[in-house]
Amino acid sequence: MEKPIILTGLDAWEVIASRDYNTFSMADVYRSLAGRTGIDFSAAIDLMDRLPVFLSGDVHKATRRSMAQSYAATREKQQSNVEAAITKVIDDLAASSGTVDVLKRISDPIWIAIEEAVMSDFEVRCDPDLVNSIPDLFIPELSIRRRKRINDQISAFIDTMPPDEKENILHALSFLVLGVRPLSYSIALSFSRLAKQNDGIKLSEIDYPSSFEDSALRFVDRIATKDVMVGGCPHAAGTRLRNISFDDSYTREDNEKYLFGAGAHLCLGRPISLYIWGRLSSGLKAIPKRIRPGTVKLSAREPFLMVSACNVILADD
Numbered sequence: 001m002e003k004p005i006i007l008t009g010l011d012a013w014e015v016i017a018s019r020d021y022n023t024f025s026m027a028d029v030y031r032s033l034a035g036r037t038g039i040d041f042s043a044a045i046d047l048m049d050r051l052p053v054f055l056s057g058d059v060h061k062a063t064r065r066s067m068a069q070s071y072a073a074t075r076e077k078q079q080s081n082v083e084a085a086i087t088k089v090i091d092d093l094a095a096s097s098g099t100v101d102v103l104k105r106i107s108d109p110i111w112i113a114i115e116e117a118v119m120s121d122f123e124v125r126c127d128p129d130l131v132n133s134i135p136d137l138f139i140p141e142l143s144i145r146r147r148k149r150i151n152d153q154i155s156a157f158i159d160t161m162p163p164d165e166k167e168n169i170l171h172a173l174s175f176l177v178l179g180v181r182p183l184s185y186s187i188a189l190s191f192s193r194l195a196k197q198n199d200g201i202k203l204s205e206i207d208y209p210s211s212f213e214d215s216a217l218r219f220v221d222r223i224a225t226k227d228v229m230v231g232g233c234p235h236a237a238g239t240r241l242r243n244i245s246f247d248d249s250y251t252r253e254d255n256e257k258y259l260f261g262a263g264a265h266l267c268l269g270r271p272i273s274l275y276i277w278g279r280l281s282s283g284l285k286a287i288p289k290r291i292r293p294g295t296v297k298l299s300a301r302e303p304f305l306m307v308s309a310c311n312v313i314l315a316d317d
C-alpha cells in the first residue's frame with residue numbers, strides 16, 4: 001500500500017466535505033488478506049462491510065440511514081444513562097483529592113453508559129473488551145495472528161445473534177466500534193489539556209470551551225475517484241489522501257468545526273458526544289478544587305491517538 005498524501009487546512013477540509021471522493025475500503029483489505037493467506041476473515045469482513053466510515057456512495061447512504069435509525073431508537077436511553085453516569089463521575093471527583101485516573105474514573109463509566117443503552121434492546125450481550133479491541137483491526141501493522149484472533153471473537157459473537165436480529169445487532173456493534181476510541185480518548189486528551197492550560201486553577205473557575213479541547217481522531221482518509229486538483233496540486237484517480245481534520249496548528253474555531261468530520265460522513269455520535277462535553281463541563285464548574293496536570297502516555301496507532309495513561313491531580317485549597 002502506497003503512503004497517503006497528507007493534506008492540511010483548507011485543502012483537507014475541502015476534500016473531507018466533498019462527495020467526489022470515496023472512503024478507503026477496510027473490508028477489501030481483509031478480502032485481499034484472506035485471498036493471499038488462505039485464512040478465514042469472513043467475520044471481520046462482515047463487520048467492515050457495515051462500518052460507514054469505510055463505505056461509499058449508495059451503500060454508504062443506506063447503511064448510514066439504518067445505523068442512524070438504530071441510534072435514534074436508543075437515543076433517550078443513551079442520554080439518561082449518560083446523565084446518571086456523569087452525575088456519579090462529578091460526585092466522585094468532588095470527593096477526591098490527589099491523582100485521578102481520567103480513563104478509569106471519567107471516560108470508562110461514561111462509555112459503559114452508552115454501550116449499555118445501545119445494546120439494551122437485544123438479548124445477546126457483547127463483551128465490552130471485544131468492542132474495545134475491534135478497532136485494532138484498522139492498524140496497518142497489526143500481526144496476522146492478532147487479526148485472526150479478533151476475527152474469531154467477532155465470529156463467536158455473530159453466532160450468538162438470533163438471525164432475525166443479526167442486522168440490527170451488527171449496526172449497534174458498528175456504532176460502538178466507531179465511537180469507543182474517539183470518545184474515551186478525546187475525553188482524556190481534553191482533560192489533560194485543560195489541566196495543562198489551567199495549572200493550579202480551581203475547576204469552578206475554568207472557562208470551559210463549548211466542545212472537546214483535543215481529539216483522538218485527527219485525520220480521515222479519502223480516495224480520489226478521478227484525477228483531481230487540490231490546492232493547485234494534481235492527484236491521480238486512486239490516490240489516497242490523508243486529510244488532517246484536527247491539529248494544534250489550527251485555530252480553536254476550525255478544530256471545533258471539523259472535530260466530527262463534515263459532509264456525508266459527519267460523525268453520528270456527535271450529538272451524544274457534545275451532550276457529554278456540556279454536562280461534564282457544567283458539573284466541573286461546581287467543584288472548587290484546583291487541577292494540575294499528571295502523567296500522560298500516548299501512542300499513535302492509526303488512525304487514533306491512543307491514550308494508555310492519563311492522570312490529573314486534584315487538590316483542595
Ligand code: HEM
Nearest residue numbers: 052053175178179182183186220260261265267268269273
Ligand atoms: C469526541 C468524540 C468523537 C470524535 C472526535 C469523533 C470523530 C469522528 C469523525 C472525524 C468522523 C468522520 C470520519 C470520516 O469522515 O471518515 C466520525 C464518524 C463517525 N462516528 Fe464519531 N467521533 C466521536 C464520537 C463518536 C461516538 C461516541 C460514536 C458512537 C457511539 C461515533 C460514531 C461515529 C460513526 C458511526 C461515524 C461514521 C459516520 C459515517 O461514515 O457516515 N463517534 N467520527
